[in-house]
Amino acid sequence: MELAKPYYAVIFSSLRTDGDEGYAQMAEEMETLARKQPGxxxxxxxxxxxxxxxxxxxxxxxxxxxxxxxxxxxAQKKGIQTWYSWYKVRICKVEREYEFNK
Incomplete structure (x- = not known):
């Protein structure tokens, strides 16, 4: 993935609770919705x-x-109530990147 720099990364790290409780469907819906967002x-x-x-x-x-x-x-509210036992969000500015691809 080659993106024009600089750009921003939102890093969402989490620990899930047991069971799905509708998580998979909501995750798919949120990704679809995010892809439609300007920016x-x-x-x-x-x-x-x-x-x-x-x-x-x-x-x-x-x-x-x-x-x-x-x-x-x-979805955030449901995540706090049901899906996550812990999460952390980090927002970073990406100024440089590199990759290896065999």
């Missing part, structure tokens, strides 16, 4: 114990707009 660039996700989802954005304003999205706010 959204891409997303990557992995889970093996601690889950890490990194979404990429053009600006801090785009990130703030996503956080304020009403559907996203409902």
């Amino acid at each position: 959204f660039l891409d997303i990557e996700s992995a889970r093996d114990g601690v889950g890490i989802t990194v979404s990429y954005w053009e600006s801090l304003e785009a990130i703030a707009d996503w956080k304020a999205n009403m559907d996203h706010k409902q």
Whole structure:
């Protein structure tokens, strides 16, 4: 993924509670919705114990707009009530990147 720099990364690290409780469906819906947001660039996700989802954005304003999205706010509320025992959000400015690809 080659993105114009600088851009921003929102790193969401989390520990899930037991059971799905609608999590998988909501995660899919939130990714679909995020992809439609102005300023959204891409997303990557992995889970093996601690889950890490990194979404990429053009600006801090785009990130703030996503956080304020009403559907996203409902998902955040459900996450606190049901899906997560812990999470942390980090917002970083990406100025440089490199990769290896065999």
